Amino acid sequence: DAGxxxxxxxxxxxxxxxxTLRCSPISGHKSVSWYQQxxxxxxxxxxxxxxxxxxxRGNFPDRFSARQFPNxxxxxxxxxxxxxxxxxxxxxxxxxxxxxxxxxxxxxxxTVV
Amino acid sequence: GQQVMxxxxxxxxxxxxxxxxxxxxxxxxxNIQWYKQRPGGHPVFLIQLVKxxxxxxxxxxxxxxxxxxxxxxxxITATQTTDVGTYFCAGTSGTYKYIFGTGTRLKVxx
Numbered sequence: 465d466a467g468x469x470x471x472x473x474x475x476x477x478x479x480x481x482x483x484t485l486r487c488s489p490i491s492g493h494k495s496v497s498w499y500q501q502x503x504x505x506x507x508x509x510x511x512x513x514x515x516x517x518x519x520x521r522g523n524f525p526d527r528f529s530a531r532q533f534p535n536x537x538x539x540x541x542x543x544x545x546x547x548x549x550x551x552x553x554x555x556x557x558x559x560x561x562x563x564x565x566x567x568x569x570x571x572x573x574x575t576v577v
Numbered sequence: 578g579q580q581v582m583x584x585x586x587x588x589x590x591x592x593x594x595x596x597x598x599x600x601x602x603x604x605x606x607x608n609i610q611w612y613k614q615r616p617g618g619h620p621v622f623l624i625q626l627v628k629x630x631x632x633x634x635x636x637x638x639x640x641x642x643x644x645x646x647x648x649x650x651x652x653i654t655a656t657q658t659t660d661v662g663t664y665f666c667a668g669t670s671g672t673y674k675y676i677f678g679t680g681t682r683l684k685v686x687x
Contacts, residue, residue: 497675506665506677507620520674523578554619566610566675568619 466490468557468569476575477545485540485572489557495519496538497566498530499554507554513538514561545576579604581668583678591686596656598681600649600666607671609642609649614680615662623651656685 469488477483489496495514499507512520513532527543536557542549552573556566580603590596600609608627612620624633626642626649633640639652649666666678 499677506667506680509674509676512674522674556620565622565625567622568612570619 468555468567470553470555470569470572472572473570474573474575476577479545479547479576481545481576482541482543483545483574485542485553485555485574487538487540487555487557487569489536489538489555490567493557493559493567494536495558495561495564496532496536497556497558498538498540499556500524501552501554501571503551510540512561519561542574547576550574550576579668579670579676581666581676581678583664583666583681585681586679587682587684589684589686590656592658593655596653596660596683598651598664598666598683600651600668600678602647602668602676604647604670606646606668609646609666609668610675611640611649611651612665612667612677613662614665618662620665653683656683658685658687661685 471486497512498510501507509522510524511530516532530540532538552571554571555569558564558566582601584599610625611623614620624640629646630644631642637654641650663680663682665680667675669675
């Protein structure tokens with residue numbers, strides 16, 4: 465079985481641009497969460513989606529948005545990129561919401577210049 | 578808002594020595610998870626604790642959840658070079674929004 469896959473693996477964008485990051489969860493997993501990890505820090509929760517609905521949102525500005533598709537894959541969109549958005553963006557999938565193990569993808573390394 | 582702190586921030590040990598990292602939450606947690614992240618890698622799930630006072634073991638790793646469900650610890654016996662990485666705890670207060678700790682970076686000297 466394939467694990468959680470994220471694309472692209474690396475990305476360089478200019479300030480003010482928009483970016484879309486993609487995540488395919490493990491087959492059968494219906495919950496996808498997005499995290500931002502700045503170098504040297506722990507992952508910061510951005511969003512959780514379950515059954516195509518947003519179930520949780522972290523303390524991120526409205527420039528960050530996401531959605532989950534009928535096949536449970538997910539996109540994270542960030543508008544009006546700032547230098548401070550440079551980070552590793554991680555997607556985690558889990559079987560369902562609640563007390564359950566999360567499997568992380570390799571992440572997308574976003575650099576904003 | 579909820580905060581999860583870990584100590585120490587860094588730990589260098591000689592191979593064969595024991596290692597412990599502590600996780601403290603500002604609020605009561607419904608459950609806590611532990612992850613390991615190798616340099617350049619992604620977090621890998623280790624374990625989940627749910628019950629007050631729960632203790633779980635995985636070979637050389639022992640995980641504990643405090644009685645008040647506000648703290649947790651990970652203890653590694655006789656560290657090996659393969660234990661190198663950053664260990665994170667992640668807790669939730671029941672909202673499914675997991676707050677990750679600040680992490681403890683472990684370096685094992687051969």
